[in-house]
Amino acid sequence: MSERKDLELIAEMVPPGSRVLDLGCGTGELLAHLCQHRGCSGYGIEIADENVLACTQRGVNVIQLNLEEGLALFDDRSFDVVLQLDTLQHLRNTEKMLIETARVGRIGIVSFPNFAHLPNRFAIFRGRMPVTKTLPYQWYDTPNIRVGTYADFEVLARKNGLRVLDSFGLKEGRPVRRWPNLMAATAVFKFDRG
Amino acid sequence: MSSSIGHVTPQSLSFSEPLALRSGAQLRDYTLVYETYGALNADKSNAVLVCHALNASHHVAGTYEHQPKSEGWWDNLVGPAKPLDTNRFFVIGVNNPGSCFGSTGPMHINPATGKPYGADFPVVTVEDWVDAQARLLDRLGITQLAAVLGGSLGGMQALSWSLRYPDRLRHCIAIATAPNLSAQNIAFNEVARRAIVTDPDFHGGHFYAHGVVPRRGLRVARMIGHITYLSDDVMAAKFGRSMKAEQIGYSTQDIEFQVESYLRYQGDKFSDYFDANTYLLITRALDYFDPAREHGGSLTAAFAGAKAKFQLASFTTDWRFSPARSREILKALVDNRHDVSYAEIDAPHGHDAFLLDDPRYHGVLRARFDLIAKEFGG
Numbered sequence: 201m202s203e204r205k206d207l208e209l210i211a212e213m214v215p216p217g218s219r220v221l222d223l224g225c226g227t228g229e230l231l232a233h234l235c236q237h238r239g240c241s242g243y244g245i246e247i248a249d250e251n252v253l254a255c256t257q258r259g260v261n262v263i264q265l266n267l268e269e270g271l272a273l274f275d276d277r278s279f280d281v282v283l284q285l286d287t288l289q290h291l292r293n294t295e296k297m298l299i300e301t302a303r304v305g306r307i308g309i310v311s312f313p314n315f316a317h318l319p320n321r322f323a324i325f326r327g328r329m330p331v332t333k334t335l336p337y338q339w340y341d342t343p344n345i346r347v348g349t350y351a352d353f354e355v356l357a358r359k360n361g362l363r364v365l366d367s368f369g370l371k372e373g374r375p376v377r378r379w380p381n382l383m384a385a386t387a388v389f390k391f392d393r394g
Numbered sequence: 395m396s397s398s399i400g401h402v403t404p405q406s407l408s409f410s411e412p413l414a415l416r417s418g419a420q421l422r423d424y425t426l427v428y429e430t431y432g433a434l435n436a437d438k439s440n441a442v443l444v445c446h447a448l449n450a451s452h453h454v455a456g457t458y459e460h461q462p463k464s465e466g467w468w469d470n471l472v473g474p475a476k477p478l479d480t481n482r483f484f485v486i487g488v489n490n491p492g493s494c495f496g497s498t499g500p501m502h503i504n505p506a507t508g509k510p511y512g513a514d515f516p517v518v519t520v521e522d523w524v525d526a527q528a529r530l531l532d533r534l535g536i537t538q539l540a541a542v543l544g545g546s547l548g549g550m551q552a553l554s555w556s557l558r559y560p561d562r563l564r565h566c567i568a569i570a571t572a573p574n575l576s577a578q579n580i581a582f583n584e585v586a587r588r589a590i591v592t593d594p595d596f597h598g599g600h601f602y603a604h605g606v607v608p609r610r611g612l613r614v615a616r617m618i619g620h621i622t623y624l625s626d627d628v629m630a631a632k633f634g635r636s637m638k639a640e641q642i643g644y645s646t647q648d649i650e651f652q653v654e655s656y657l658r659y660q661g662d663k664f665s666d667y668f669d670a671n672t673y674l675l676i677t678r679a680l681d682y683f684d685p686a687r688e689h690g691g692s693l694t695a696a697f698a699g700a701k702a703k704f705q706l707a708s709f710t711t712d713w714r715f716s717p718a719r720s721r722e723i724l725k726a727l728v729d730n731r732h733d734v735s736y737a738e739i740d741a742p743h744g745h746d747a748f749l750l751d752d753p754r755y756h757g758v759l760r761a762r763f764d765l766i767a768k769e770f771g772g
Contacts, residue, residue: 249754256761264738273725
């Protein structure tokens with residue numbers, strides 16, 4: 201399953217023993233993996249009741265919080281790594297959250313659907329919004345309120361003085377390092393405050 | 395299928411060694427009334443202490459024989475196959491000293507005078523209660539609790555356990571609580587206390603000797619309290635502006651609106667069974683609770699020595715112990731890198747929600763207790 205491979209690829213970017221904050225941690229799968237297999241500790245943040253329950257059942261620390269309210273709960277650089285995986289596209293305050301991620305973490309890792317991925321471009325070329333494995337929703341019922349591209353993120357990172365430490369794309373569980381803006385379904389960036 | 399625990403029987407233990415209180419006073423020759431449910435396992439690792447709030451008691455779950463409608467105050471949570479499953483856990487409810495449900499309180503005889511304590515009952519604090527509970531556990535041979543659980547004032551006791559006896563609990567579950575009372579909260583308590591002490595039947599707290607009860611004060615105290623436990627929405631839904639009669643009576647003193655009828659009924663019921671001195675004592679214990687105070691006002695510093703894993707929960711419409719207050723506790727725990735989870739339940743019922751069975755709330759507690767049970771193989 202490619203989602204699981206994506207997860208493992210991202211898990212490998214997290215140094216063992218890290219203090220981790222996982223923003224939009226879903227059912228807590230990645231955080232549980234990091235705690236069990238990489239000696240990490242930390243918290244997941246979730247807003248959805250069913251995900252808070254799933255995290256509790258899994259035994260990961262979960263804090264029910266609306267990310268739109270910011271991360272006032274956490275001090276500067278209080279985490280080694282802040283993860284924001286497949287979360288950015290759901291947030292109204294995308295830029296603010298990116299700044300907050302860089303503030304509370306020494307390292308930030310962000311992933312999101314790359315709208316410039318070739319199949320998406322084909323769909324737009326045909327005059328339709330893309331519906332793909334990574335963007336599986338119809339335009340009228342998508343929870344994604346932000347769409348951006350791999351290249352767009354580089355611009356946003358630069359604007360906010362963030363230093364990109366590593367970046368690549370993901371497609372079907374494999375890293376894409378060649379022409380990621382065109383070839384990757386998902387964009388992944390690792391950055392710090394520079 | 396979950397079911398009630400069935401008939402339960404309170405027990406009591408007497409303590410001859412005085413309990414040193416925070417005020418400097420001592421409580422001599424006191425008795426604690428308690429109930430237990432489920433069985434203590436061989437290595438005594440499955441015990442959960444449930445701390446009660448203002449007007450509750452040791453009677454957490456089950457019913458009393460020959461007493462219909464005598465369900466414990468947290469019967470929806472505690473019982474066989476319930477979120478706190480008595481098939482797996484040994485659950486203990488203790489009545490706190492100063493209360494009026496059996497443990498030594500102001501209506502009992504003061505050994506120093508041979509008369510009821512009345513207003514002379516020493517002021518007790520959350521910390522004093524926790525110390526008394528710890529002594530009960532000593533007598534039961536329980537050195538470490540799987541968890542301490544409480545809501546509201548009970549949640550304060552759970553938090554205090556994690557600070558006073560960090561090695562004696564593995565999990566601290568504090569629901570709809572606060573790290574201290576706000577000025578507004580103290581103000582509500584003060585209104586309730588003034589209603590009681592200005593009742594001519596109060597007699598400076600020594601009303602027992604006069605054979606009367608300051609019912610009027612107790613009624614008003616309860617009415618005030620009750621309003622603060624409910625949300626505006628739930629009151630609107632429950633009563634709205636519905637009236638007792640079809641026609642307006644143009645009376646300033648008769649009951650016109652249903653909400654008045656409800657509050658008076660609650661006040662009457664309460665004044666039948668609750669002790670006025672106990673009400674004063676317990677509201678004062680609420681006012682005084684402030685673990686940050688002895689750490690220069692820093693709650694983070696207060697929690698530095700805690701070792702338990704924490705579960706916090708609050709309810710969005712609770713304005714007496716609002717989510718913002720739970721988040722203060724959360725922040726102090728996060729600052730100390732303690733293990734903590736926090737659920738903020740979007741329930742409409744106000745502070746009372748912690749006693750109700752919202753499926754999201756009970757789901758989180760069930761999941762939590764499942765994990766705790768796995769730790770001891772239960």
